[in-house]
Each structure stands twice: as structure tokens, then as C-alpha cells.
Amino acid sequence: MSKESVTVAGIDCGTNSIRLKIARVDADGMHEVVPRILRVIRLGQDVDKTHRFADEALERAYVAAREFAGVIAEHPIDGLRFVATSATRDAENREEFEDEIERILGVRPEVIPGTEEADLSFLGATSVVNRDDLPAPYLVVDLGGGSTELVIGGDGVSAPTTQVQGAFSMNIGSVRMTERHLTNDPPTQTQIDAAAADVDEHIDEAFRTVDAGKARTIIGVSGTVTTMTALAMGLKEYDHTVVDGHRLSLEDAYAVDDKFLRMTRAERREYKTIHPGRIDVVGGGAVVWSRVLARVSEAAKADHGEAIDSFVASEHGLLDGIVLDYGRRLLAQ
Missing domain, CATH: 3.30.420.40 (ATPase, nucleotide binding domain)
Known part of the structure; x- marks a missing residue:
């Protein structure tokens, strides 16, 4: 049975x-x-x-x-x-x-x-999406410490919204960018420019596999994304129940990313919203996040004439995907 x-x-x-x-x-x-x-x-x-x-x-x-x-x-x-x-x-x-x-x-x-990491992140992020208010296709961005995954789903017509249509894992993340480029405290403009150029090269490569311009909704998952969202919302302490599902304009995202990127670590420490283990690397994550948002928005405008002007933050990503996928496989046995 x-x-x-x-x-x-x-x-x-x-x-x-x-x-x-x-x-x-x-x-x-x-x-x-x-x-x-x-x-x-x-x-x-x-x-x-x-x-x-x-x-x-x-x-x-x-x-x-x-x-x-x-x-x-x-x-x-x-x-x-x-x-x-x-x-x-x-x-x-x-x-x-x-x-x-x-x-x-x-x-x-x-x-x-x-690629499997990307698929599982997409499964986790889209398993809780309220599909009524978010137009498909969804582009899930999972911005980690060492890698960042871009995954796009179907449009709901030619393919289901929860079915992965393209995925790519970029070897860039908050820890990697910080260690590789942002070595001063605060980082210099030269270091910031080098990090952004590095990120752009990886995005160029990802876009050859993932048709990101087809996206109508960006869903951002990971500590960098949720932390920066909480800061943009003005939260004094991190509260996942408020951050999860919050829609933030790209303008607000760019502003908060730039502000915290240019801060010293001591200045960041004043914000209880940032987990102590992210203080030193949140700037590296901010560079990746701002560039990904800008490039996806531009690609959407080029593809269907409409730039994306906001994203949705999600607390659900790879971990949810791991649990859901594993549970389903055990049930099927």
C-alpha cells in the first residue's frame, strides 16, 4: 500500500x-x-x-x-x-x-x-507562487555565495508555468565577488567596476542558454535578495514573514544595493537586519543582484517592448525544492 x-x-x-x-x-x-x-x-x-x-x-x-x-x-x-x-x-x-x-x-x-540546483530552486520558488497576480513566464534568480542560478519557466500556454524552459548556473556570488574584487573596506570604484564587468560577462554567457527576455516576472531567492529587500523596506530587524512575497521596484533595489555596497563593514554592522555572517559579503551580492535585474529588464524590453520594473522576493528556493522533490520521489516508490 x-x-x-x-x-x-x-x-x-x-x-x-x-x-x-x-x-x-x-x-x-x-x-x-x-x-x-x-x-x-x-x-x-x-x-x-x-x-x-x-x-x-x-x-x-x-x-x-x-x-x-x-x-x-x-x-x-x-x-x-x-x-x-x-x-x-x-x-x-x-x-x-x-x-x-x-x-x-x-x-x-x-x-x-x-543545472540541478537551478531546477530545484525553481521548483521551490514556484511551489508557493500565487499565480493570479504574477504574469508568467517566471524567471527565478537564486543568488548564492558561490553561484547564481537563472531559471525560466513556461508561459502557461505553450508550456506549463512550473516547467523549466532554460536554466544556467553562473560561477558568481556574494562570497566569490567579495573575495575576488571587493577587497578594500569600503570597496573602491575601480573594484566595483571590475566586479560589475565580471558579473556582466557571466550574464552574457547565461543569456545564451536562458532566454531571460521572455520573462514577465522576476522572483529573487537567497539571503542577499531577502536581506536587501528587508533593508529597502526599512525593517529594523529581519522578518521573513514580511519579506516573503514582497514586491519591490527595481529603482528601490538599485538604490539600496548601491548604498550598502559603498558602506564600510562597521557601518553595515549598525543594521540589525543584516545577519552577522553576511556583513562582509552583502556588497558582493548587491553587485550581482543589481546587474542581473538591470540586464533582465533590458532583455525583456528588447524582447516584448516592456521592461520589468519590479521583482518579488521569496523565502522559498533550493531548500524547499530539495524537500519537495525528495518527498515526491519517496511517495512515488
């Missing part, structure tokens, strides 16, 4: 943060058992330069994994999926990391390619 529902745990281990979620998955979707727990571990520290995990970064990851193991032990689950992304793809000593995570949690990390 097939199960009506399964309870699964998903872990998304990125370049800057690691997240856990436990949820019950059934025919109606996903129902939270343990809402998202996030720890900033900066696993990707210096990986762009050394192509190796630093010892202290690994230790931070193991501390978080042991904490997550304790949480998972308190809930009966049908399965756990641990997904590792950009930094782990690039690290030469990733086997050491995989072995220790398997020892702590009992499952081996799956180091997924950028």
Missing part, C-alpha cells in the same frame, strides 16, 4: 550558509514540521582562490551538522537528503568533507551540478 505522506529532512549546504528543513510531503505539497534553521558557516572561504576547503571552514560545517543531527533525532523521518552546491563542486578536498558529514548524519552529501 502506498503512503499518503512522508516526512523528510532536507539540508542545503551552500558557500556561505547551511540550512535544514523538516517537512511532511503529500499530494497537496509541503507542510513544515521544523521550519528552516540557518547557520552561516562560510564553507566557501577562500575556495575561489585555493580550490580547497579551509580547516576552520570545515570545522564550522561539522559543528552545524552535529546541531542538525540533534534536531533530526527528535523527529521520526522517512529520509534525509543532504545537498552540497557551488563551493563543494570546486573543492579538491571535498572527499574529506563528505566522509565526515556521512559520519555525523548517516548520509553522504550529494554534490549536485548547477
